[in-house]
Amino acid sequence: MDNLDCLINCPCCSSDACYEKVEDGITTWLCMTCGFASCGISFDGSEYDQHIFNTTADLIRDLRQVHDNLSWYPSVINVSELGMVFPEWNKRAQDWYWAAVKAIEIPEEERSKYPDPNNIGQFHKYKMDTKGITHYGKYDFMDALETIGIFNK
Secondary structure, eight states: OOSEEEEEOOTTTOOSOEEEEEETTEEEEEETTTOEEEETTOBTTSHHHHHHHHTSOHHHHHHOEEETTEEEEEOOEEETTTEEEEEEEESEEEEEEEEEEEEEEOOGGGGGGSBOTTSTTOBOSEEEOGGGOEEEOTTOHHHHHHHTTGGGO
8 A cells, every 4th residue: 555654662762753654655753852764775784885984974883773684874854945954973872962053044145155066056045044053852753843843844
């Protein structure tokens, strides 16, 4: 069955706020409590999982969990006009936390300083306000998302 969604118990943190969606035959999960995510093709050691593991940041690799032979990784949410939510650490992986930064609009006269490498001749309209970073606990992923206004969209 496709295009179904529901909440399940998260295998990473046991909360009942893990969003499960089936689309085009692939199941994906995102826990709104701990922020870990997986998908039905991320089998531990698979080519897909190895690609994710080898191309992601050290912290995300260090935080990876395996449950029922599926790899779960902490999420990075980046919505250019809203902001970013990402895992961050203080020297040791076990001391990690969620960070949220809001997007701020770049004044028209300054946009030429922010070229978009994916679109030659185009410039970014927003940048991340790293001076206004807010930190959240390991199980406060939803609060971090609220900070950037993801639920208001």
